[in-house]
Amino acid sequence: MQTLGRNPAIIICKRSIIFVVINTIAMKHSFITILFLVLSLQLGYGQDQILPVPSNQPSPAQQKQIARKYGMFIHFGINTFHDQEWTDGSKSASSYCPTAIDADQWIKTAKDAGMKYVILVAKHHEGFCLWDSKYTEYDVANSGNKTNVIEEVAKACKKYDIGLGLYYSLWDRKVNADVKDKTLDAAYNEYMIKQLNELIDIVQPYTHIVEFWFDGGWEKEHERWPAREIYQTIKSREPECQIGINWTIGLPENPDAHPVLPENQKEGYPIRYFPSDFRLGDPYLPADNDPKLFSHDGKLYYMPWESTICISERWFYNTTDKKYKTVEELAGLYRQCTKNDNILILNCPPNREGKIRDADVTLLKELRKKIQM
Secondary structure, eight states: OOOOOOOHHHHHHHHHHHHHHHHHHHHHHHHHHHHHHHHHHHHHHHHHOOOOOOOSSOOHHHHHHHHHOEEEEEOOSGGGGTTOSOOOSOSOGGGOOOSOOOHHHHHHHHHHTTOOEEEEEEEOTTOOBSSOOTTOSSBGGGSSOOOOHHHHHHHHHHHHTOEEEEEEESOOTTTSOOTTOGGGHHHHHHHHHHHHHHHHHHHTTTOOEEEEEEEOGGGSOGGGSOHHHHHHHHHTTOTTOEEEESSOBOBTTBTTOSOOOGGGOOTTOBBSSSSOSSBOOTTOOOOTTOOOEEEETTEEEEOOBEEEEESSSOSSOOTTOOOOOOHHHHHHHHHHHHSTTOEEEEEOOBOTTSSBOHHHHHHHHHHHHHHTO
C-alpha cells in the first residue's frame, strides 16, 4: 500500500504563512511597545522641560534683572597677558600669570560705583578656564597662578551683597576648533554642559548666579547649539538666572542672519537661540523705540536688551589702552542704555597685577555722582 507523502511545497507554504503571521504579530507588538516608549519619553520630557512663558510683560525674574539695571563686565584671562582681545587657544596656559587676584577689590569697586551685579568672563573664545576644570587642562590649574577666580569672585559677591553673573563662550577655539565638522558637535556639547554644572557647583556654596551671558554662537547654525539643554541645565539649578546668547534675534526669512542690529529689530522677529530670556548684540546700543516682543513657534516673548560698553577702548587689559570715555559720555550712555526696561554692563578689565586700574576706580566714582545713584 502506497502512503501519501507530504508535499514539500505545501509544507513550505504553511511554514511561510505561520512565520508571516507570527512575524506580523511580533511586529505589531514591537510597534506598539516602541510607540508607547516614545510617547512616554515625550510626555516625560515635556513635563520636566523648563521654558520661558509667552507674555507681553516681563516675568518676575526679568523684573529683577531690569531692577538690577547697571553692572560691571569683567574681562580677565589669558588674553590679559598678550595685549590681544581674542587668542586662538595656542597660547600656553603658563602665560596666564597674574601676580595677584584681588577679587575683593573688583567687587568692592562695583559696589562703590552703585552697580548691582557683575558679569565675570569664565571662558572666552580661546577656551582658557578661570577655574580648575575636570574636563580640560587649559585652565588656571596649569597656569602661572592657580587661584580659582570663579570661587574668589563668588566669595566677594557674597561679602558685598552683589549679584554674580558669568560669561561663557560657546565658541571654543581650543576644544572645538573645527566648527565646520558637525560630527564633533555632540562631544563638544556634552563638554559644555559638564562645565556649566562645574561653574554652578563652584558658585552655589556662596551665592546664586543671576545671569549667564553666552557668546560666539554665530560660528555655527543656531540648531547645532544645545540651547534647550543649556537652558534646562541652568534653570533646573538656578531658576531665576537670566540666560542670553549674543546676537539673539534673527530675520523672519533667515533666523541665522548675522548681525541683525538693534535698530533693525522689529516686534515679532524670530528668537535665533531659543530659549533665551533677554537680548544681546554686543557692543551695540538699543534703539530709541526698542521693541520688546519676539517670536518662537508662533508665540511672543518679552525680552529686554542688555548693552555692553567699555570704560576705555578694550575689553581685556592692554598696555596700549590709555583712552577713556569722559564722565559726560558715560552718563549719556548710561541713560540711553537703561531706559525702556533695558540694562547696562560697563566693562572694567583688571590688569596683570589682578587689580582694576586706578583710573577706572576714580572714573566710576565720578560717574556715580553724575548719574546720582
